[in-house]
Amino acid sequence: MIAELGQFALILAFVVALFQSVAIFAGLRTGDAVVHGFARTGAIAQFVLVLAAFACLTALFAMSDFTALVVAENSHTDKPFLYKLTGVWGNHEGSMLLWVLILTAYTAALAWSAKPVEARLISLTFAVQSLITAAFTAFLLFTSNPFARLWPGPENGQDLNPLLQDPGLASHPPMLYAGYVGFSITFSFALAALIDGRVDARWARIVRPWALAAWTFLTIGIALGASWAYYELGWGGWWAWDPVENASLMPWLAGTAFIHSLRVMEKRDTLKAWSILLALLTFALSMAGTFLVRSGVLTSVHAFAVDPERGVFILAILIALIGGSLLIYGLRAGLLKPTGVFSAISRESTLLINNLVLVVACGLVFFGTFYPLFITTVSDETVTIGAPFYNNTFNPFIGALLVLVPISGLLAWKRGRLMPVLKDLAPAAIAALAGGLAAFWIADRGLLAGALGTALAIWIALGVLIDLAKRFKLFQIEFKASLARAARLPLGIWGMAVAHFGVAVVVFAITGVSAWKQETSAFLMPGQHLDIRQLTLTLDDVEQIEGPNYVAERGYLTARRDQQVVSNLTAERRLYPVRGMATTESAIHARLTGDIYVTIGQPNPDRGWPVFVYIYPFAIWLWIGSGILGLGGLLSISDRGRRALAVRKQPREAQARPEPAE
Template identity: 50%
Template sequence: MIVELGHFALALAFAVALVQSVVPVVGAVRNEARLAAIGRPAALAQLLLVATSFAALTQAYLVSDFSVLNVVENSHSSKPLIFKIAGVWGNHEGSMLLWVLILALFGALVALFGRNLPDKTRALVIGVQGWIGAAFLGFILWTSNPFARLSPAPFEGNDLNPVLQDIGLAIHPPLLYLGYVGCSIAFSFAVAALIEGRIDAAWARFVRPWTLAAWVFLTLGIAMGSYWAYYELGWGGWWFWDPVENASLMPWLAATALIHSAVVMEKREALKIWTVLLAILAFSLSLLGTFLVRSGVLTSVHAFASDPTRGVVILVILCVFIGGSLALFAARAGTLSAGGIFAPISREGALVLNNLFLSAACATVFVGTLYPLALEALTGEKISVGAPFFDLTFGPLMVPLLIAVPFGPLLAWKRGDLYAALERLYVALGAAIAVVVVGLALTGTGRVLALLGLGLGTWLIVGALSETAARIKLFRAPVQDSLARLKGLPRAALGTTIAHLGIGLTVLGIVASTAFEEEAIAAVKPGETVAIGAYQLTLDGYLPRSGANFTETAARFSVRRGGTVVAVMEPAKRVYTVRAMPTTEAAIETFGLTQLYVSLGDAATDGTITARIHVKPLVTLIWLGALVMAAGGVASLSDRRLRVGAPKPARPRALAAAE
């Protein structure tokens, strides 16, 4: 009964989405307030209905209702509770339902917290959200029904893919979807503004917090996915340039550019055309990622092996929304004014430079990801575009951008002084040079590029702190005065500093773990020792273990440094009993910011096992930096100026009294 209730709620949500997609838009275009006002309750009703449907599917997983096909294909009664819940979105149908739930959530948030928006703008934004919701609810109902029944019902399910039975899966997809789908709000604002013909500084202020929130979630989602692949897949890498990884990176790059572009538009009413286009492209790239994952065109651990028919439907949806929005943009672009004028050396100029490099980097990832697919579709020829292409194109575009990052906040609006900004960055420049010189003294000239990379990370970190130090007059005013100035700084400014600091930390982690990693592959027997770097690992023996739905054999290693045992590591080879599928469970030990990583190969009959051992210096900074970046976004969101937006005009007293 609950399953049927969930299916019925989903059908009702589709009907409500149709109302939401038409009535408020008609009301806004015709200036009929009563029709426009229907968007708010419709958005709230859609959220309630989709949440009811999602709760019904979750309940089917919790009670192992194997009369539901989706539960049979992705669950098992012996699966731990957390993975039963995560299994709800560990498949195509359930993940699409989560996708639509988050879409409905964002639409409802606009309805609830968009009171400072002009009524017409809010009605149009909610209406555009209704268009997207109706399209994907219809897609789920007609091609991807998560409530399809089986009769007779089997006694047991097929279990979830073992590599997805990890706590990372319970966190990564929801975070990523909050970022993906959060970009829909910027898209809806852009389309609403094009329909209304009103794009100004107030519009940029409305868009920025929603884009920033989506960016924070997308940052966390990508970081969580990277760490999950790092420890769960057993290969020891944190990024593979997998097409589906790229599909999440592209909207992140576009959203990053949009945040910076919206700042220029808000402060100077410049870059209007470009900002609106970025708002459209960010969500368009999110839709592209949805297509790549669910169309069956990719073979990836991240991708759902879906019916190509579903891919065709998603492609049609993608073409309608991207093509329609770009057509509307082309029709309206001629009516948009250029906005404020500024010198190349200015804060606006720095933000434009930021946008150019981010857009070019996004374009290179786009080409490298889609070119093999397009070539195969047109000629049947199969090629692989991997890390060498992206390293040689993406990396060189990032380096000048990262060099320029500390300058931006130190330049004045409209016309800046590059020399004065550089004077404030002397400490950052000196710290970067010192890191390179010390590195050369310790390692020689064989790793010059790596040392320059460490210098670049240092430049970013100290440069970000230098901007705040200059604002609070650190060491140039009494300590109490500096602390008072720090307390009075806008949170958006602090957020910028924190985010840029996070970028520097991530750069340090990437460079150090890539260039200075040590690796050893050895066949060892119990009692034998493998030395790597400052560590000696002794295989003590094997431990057979079992879990709720798996059995495993762990290899116990004693880790010594300087003759003292500093850790015990137990990597394992695991077999999930239902699918009889083996997995490699890596063991990771953290020493400060460095990690020791051990994964196992196959064991021989004489007790010998192959161990792959890595020492990864500063690797934890990669994900710590992402967390710091997200913290910077949260700090900016807490700025009251972003949360409040433009003030809502007061109503005439006579009208208020009449009501």
């Protein structure tokens, strides 16, 4: 009965979304003012109905109802309750239902927060959002029904993929989807503006908080996924340029460019057509990532779908939504005339360079991700594009871009002067050079990348601090007055500074983890040890244990330096009998200076257990830096002054021709 209720709620959500979209477009054409109120009500109704369907699916997993096909294929009676719940989205059908739930949640949030200004623009945005919701609920109902029944139900299920039975799964997919799907709102706003024929600085102020929210969620989601890979996959890798990883990176890069272009629109009322195009492309890349994971063209721990019919359906949605939006863009973009101007030396120019480099970098990732798939599709050849390609193409582009970050922050809007900015940044340049040389001398003289990464991180971090010091007039006026200026600084400025400082921390961490890591391995019997970087690791004991739905060999190790205990470590090798899969549970001793990372493998009767030891310098700063990045996004979203300005500044056209009330 619960499955049937969920199915019915999903059908109703599809009907409401489709009817709402058609009704809004028809009502706006005839000028019916009732449409605006219906748009808000329909958006909330969609969210309530999809939430009810999701609650029904969650109940089926919680009760281990194996008459539901998706539960039988992805759960087990003995599975811990937490993983029964996270198993709701640890499969294709459930993850797509979560996708639609977040989509309707954004639409409901817009209905709740939208002010009675620009009623036509908001209603058009609801219409586009509802069209997207209708498309994806149709996808669920016709090709990926999460409430399909299995009669008779088996006595037990097939269990969830052991790699997904991890606490990180409770937060990583929802956060990632909140980022992916969040860009649907900016997509809908862009398409609504094209249809309405009006894009201006005020539109940018309305849209920017939604873009920032999606970008922040996506940033945190990517970081959570990287941390999951780091400790769960057993080899310490946090990023492998896997196509599914790239699927999340591409909209992040495009979204970063979009946020910066919106800032230029706010200040100079220019880059209109470019900003609209970025809004469309960012969500297009999110959709492309959905196609990549759900179409069955990839085999990955992230990829659930194997039915080509699903891939064809998603491809049809992708072509219809993105192709249709680009067609409208082609027809209407010529009407978006910029009014603002700026000189070649200005903050606008550096932000434009920022956009161009990010788009090129995104294009490189797109090529590296889809080209091998294209070659495999049209021929019998297999092409692999791995880390060397990205290291030689993507990294130099991004590195050059990051050099501009402090310069851009100090340049004036519209018309700036470069020499005073470079003079202000001279201390940062000197410190960066000194830090790079020190890293080259102390860490590893054969690794230029480590020196360059260190110098770049110092350059960005000190550049951000110098920018803030100038805004506070630090050391130019009394310290108390500087504190007062800091307190009055808009949250948007704080958000920018914090996010850029987070970039510096992440760059420094990536440099340490990539350039200076060390690893070794050996077969050990209990009581034996191995040495790595002034550390001695001893395998103290190995015991057999039994978990709720697995059996494991648990190894106890002690790390010592100069006979002093540094850490006691516990690593496991688990076997999940139902799936017949083995996993590695790493032991990590996290320190600010670096992680000690240990795993054990399948034993050899004569030689003992293979013990793998890695030293990852500054690895913990990856997660700290990502958190700082996310905090920067949250601070920018909280900038009430900019949002209030968007509401107060009504265009003269709207004053002359009042819109119908919502």
